[in-house]
Amino acid sequence: MKIALIAEHADPLPAHRGEPACPASLHACSLSRQLAKRGHRITVYSRRSDPDQPTGRTRMSRGVSVTYLDAGPSRVLKADEQAQHTGEFGTALAEALDEDTPDVLHAVEWTSGLAALHAQAHSGRDQSGVPLVQTFHSLNASEQRAGLPEQPERARMEAVLASRADHVLVGSTDQQVELSRLGLPRHHMSVVPFGVDPDHFSIEGSSASEPWNSRREERTRLVSITALSEGGGAENLVQAMVHMPECELVLVSTAEDRDVALDSDARRLEIMAKEAGVDGRVHLTGPMERKELPRLLRSADLYVSAASYDPYGGGVLEAMACGLPVVATATGAVPEAVLHRTSGVLMRFGRPEEVVRAVRTVLNTPTMSTAYGIAGGDRARSRFPWARIAIETELAYEQARPVRSEGRGDEDEHDDLALSGSSR
Structure with missing residues (x-):
């Protein structure tokens, strides 16, 4: 099967090279490689975000190639800029699909979905028989419930995409419930x-000695891979450290800028830690190379997350795969990964006092901590390996095919709506 994986703002090559990458890029990279191992041919279409990115089709791995399309400035766009050039990206995508028509279109995130609809409408060939599968890792409706900003236009576009796609993939039952509220049938x-x-992320292997304090025998080690901005939960973790003098904490930033010295959020947290008197036990690092993350995770005693919203749960899964017990806020995709009081402890809000209570509940009972680590490792290896995710995605492709042949009404109205959104 020829698969066009549309990842407008998720370049898979950095993740393929083992460099720090956002979760969407890691998803595009890992999924495409596993699908290729199953005999499919995948072309990932991404927006050119760097003038040095290659032109034409670039081979990423066996069966996987990447094509960068010119749309807007050749730089990484801010979140509020990402939809501005989607129409241009969709036009370039239409030309690319005319040259190499796939068997299935798979759009990752909402702007990619708009680009796919745009491409189908502007294609020089009849693309009506090519099914569209749409992946949502997050929905604005879910983000609003977590206290994040409302984005009315995006929410409207996500509803349109859900109704237009031949099959929809969501990362958690939380997203499934949101789409059900919009009237999308469960079988869809x-x-x-x-x-x-x-x-790569496994219990066996070496562990890191840096950036931990050398007083290893005296302190319990906590680690968190999180955004340092508000909502990532880092502030709550720093405040919790005041009441856990027996612990030290490493915060690994997920920001695209590797230099934490230039990160205003990192500076704010460092000042907070110093004022609270815990700066000697709180360490901030920039995004880490993929090869280094397992070593850091294996060197810790517990993984902790106080994020107000986590639509991916990638850090939690990687920690579980390395045998760490987990304490995390029950939000987004996290409840799918962590079974409460089986592989870790879920918190309701992730407030500092909750963090202290949950961490001590786990660490003060060594038998429980060990059991959580073993159960988490087993669950990560059995339920969440990318090889299984690829199989489940492949099944969605098969489900999408007969739906397309039946057709749906009101397509012109939806096309106009989608294209008007992509030009905003």
């Missing part, structure tokens, strides 16, 4: 979670 969507590479 599947829950396919984010994945983990259990060969």
Whole structure:
């Protein structure tokens, strides 16, 4: 099967090279490689975000190639800019699909879905027989419930995409419930979670000695891979450290800028830690190379997350695969990964006092901590390996095919709506 994986703002090559990458890029990279191992041919279409990115089709791995399309400035766009050039990206995509028509279109996130609809409408060939599968890792409706900003236009476009796609993939039952509220039938969507590479993230292997304090025998080590901005939960973790003098914490930033010295959020957290008197036990690092993350995770005693919203749950899965017990806020995709009081402890809000209570509940009972680590590792390896995620995605492709042949009404109205959104 020829698959066009549309990932407008998720370049898979950095993740393929083992460099720090956003979850969407990691998803595009890992899924495409696993689908290729199953005999499919995948072309990933991404927007050119760097003038040095190659032109034409670039081979990423066996069966997988990447094509960068010119749309807007050749730089990484801010979140509020990402939809501005989707119409241009969709036009370029239409030309690319005319040259190499796939068997299935798979759009990752909402702007990619708009681009796919745009491409189908502007294609020089009849693309009506090519099914469209849409992946949502997050929905604005879910983000609003977590206290994040409302984006009315995006929410409207997500509803349109859900109704137009031949099959919808969501990362958690939370997203499934949101789409059901919009009237999307359950048989029209599947829950396919984010994945983990259990060969890379595993219990066996070496551990890191840096950036931990040398007083290893005196302190329990906590680690969190999170956004340092508000909503990532880092502030709550720093405040919790005031009441856990026996612990030290490493915060690994997920920001695209590797230099934490230039990160205003990092500076704010460092000042907070210093004022609270815990700066000697709180360490901030920039995004880490993929090869280094397992070593850091294996060197810790507990993974902790106080994020107000986590639509991917990637850090949690990687920690579980490395045998760490987990304490995390029950939000987004996290409840899909962590079974409460089986592989870790879920918190309701992730407030500092909750963090202290949950961490001590786990660490003060060594038998429980060990059991959580073992159960988490087993669950990560059995439910969330990318190989399984690829199989479940492949099944969605098959489900999408007969739906397309039946057709749906009001397509012109939806096309006009989608294209008007992509030009905003």
